[in-house]
Amino acid sequence: MRAYAIIVVGVAIVVLWPFRFVEADEKKPAIETRNSLGMKLMRITSGKFLMGSPATEKQRNVDEAQHEVVLTKAFYLGLYEVTQSQYTKIMGENPSHFSSKGGGKKQVLDRDTSDFPVERVSWNDAVAFCKKLSARESKTYRLPTEAEWEYACRGGTRGVFHTGDKFYSKLANINGLSYSSYGTSEAGPFYRCTVPGGEYQRNAFGLFDMHGNVQEWCADWYGEGYYAKSPKEDPQGPAEGTERVLRGGAWPSSAKACRCAARNHLPPEDRTYTTGFRVVLVTP
Numbered sequence: 001m002r003a004y005a006i007i008v009v010g011v012a013i014v015v016l017w018p019f020r021f022v023e024a025d026e027k028k029p030a031i032e033t034r035n036s037l038g039m040k041l042m043r044i045t046s047g048k049f050l051m052g053s054p055a056t057e058k059q060r061n062v063d064e065a066q067h068e069v070v071l072t073k074a075f076y077l078g079l080y081e082v083t084q085s086q087y088t089k090i091m092g093e094n095p096s097h098f099s100s101k102g103g104g105k106k107q108v109l110d111r112d113t114s115d116f117p118v119e120r121v122s123w124n125d126a127v128a129f130c131k132k133l134s135a136r137e138s139k140t141y142r143l144p145t146e147a148e149w150e151y152a153c154r155g156g157t158r159g160v161f162h163t164g165d166k167f168y169s170k171l172a173n174i175n176g177l178s179y180s181s182y183g184t185s186e187a188g189p190f191y192r193c194t195v196p197g198g199e200y201q202r203n204a205f206g207l208f209d210m211h212g213n214v215q216e217w218c219a220d221w222y223g224e225g226y227y228a229k230s231p232k233e234d235p236q237g238p239a240e241g242t243e244r245v246l247r248g249g250a251w252p253s254s255a256k257a258c259r260c261a262a263r264n265h266l267p268p269e270d271r272t273y274t275t276g277f278r279v280v281l282v283t284p
Contacts, residue, residue: 011234032206033076033281035137038088041076041281042206049151050158052227053261056183057160059182063226064261069147072233077144077152078278080119080197080208082129082214090132095120097273098193104273107193115196117214117276123244123268126217126277133279140282143219146245146263147235148280153211153248153260155204160259161211162203167255174253182255194251210248211258214276218245222265243267250274 033045052066058131088094097104097120099113108116121129123143124215130141144152161167167174169188176190198208220237222245230237237245243265249258252274256262266275 003181032079034140035133035281037089037133039082039086039279040079041279043074044077044148044205045074046151047072047151049130049154049156051147051150051261053160053259057259057261059256060261061141061263062254063224063227065265066261067227067230068232069151069230069235070233071148074283075144075148076205076281076283077148078280079202079206080115081214081276081278082126083115083197084118085114087121087129088116090129090136091125094118095125095271104193113241115198116194117197117209119194119214119273119276120271121217121276122271123217123266125271129277130279136154141193141279142282143217143277144280145151145234145236146218146220146247149216149218149247150260152205153203155207155210157204160261161255162260163201163211167258169212172209173251174212174249174255174258175251182259212249212253213251213273214248215246215250215253215264216248217277218247218276220245221245222263234271246275 016065032040034040046069048070050066051069053060053064084094084096084099096102096118098108098116126143130143133141159165164184168181168184168186173191173195175189177261178185178187194213195205200209202208203210221241222237222243223241226238246264246266
């Protein structure tokens, strides 16, 4: 599903597609920006939110203790997960399983996967991409912190998902079997591969695919008990660890693994066909 904006002018109705947020006051920072790769990024304002899940949230995990977090700085976050074409332009290769030369090429036969999210990228690969993109653009790109990611995912909402407290595969590219749904027994499509960014409704901050498609690397080391001792302002994760945080769930994930508060973690050198990333552009 794609997002539409409808403007009523007199008796005429004008449909603008795709929907784009516009900042009326040009003296203010742009709400949406685009770099030389054509990568679109949305400005996420500073603010506070409740990170993690309440004790009453069904199927929550023990590492999700709810706590207040304040993000003191605005930042730009990719509207979409980094695509295969964007990754190839910067890194000179496309490691994706679901591509014309990847192990999953039969599942995307005769499809142009340029706008599919890149996957089979490690945390180290994602950081290397950010460094090369920063050098190309003469700006600072990096992975989002775990707190930034969840704040952006929630989009100002307090539900289990940014869409509410029920979720299944008509709302995101996830496992479509009925037992994988959350808060409902409804089943939906199960594509068993990634799909192009922007196929589903964006969240209130204008971001696509914060639930499902590929799980996304965050900057932080993972710590199961970190929430109990993390600073209230701009938490950066533990100082050390053995695994990095992943967020958002992926195309084969059940809905519970795609909750706003759900956390995953893998060694930084791991590459899987469920794992990609999106980038932050640091605001001057």
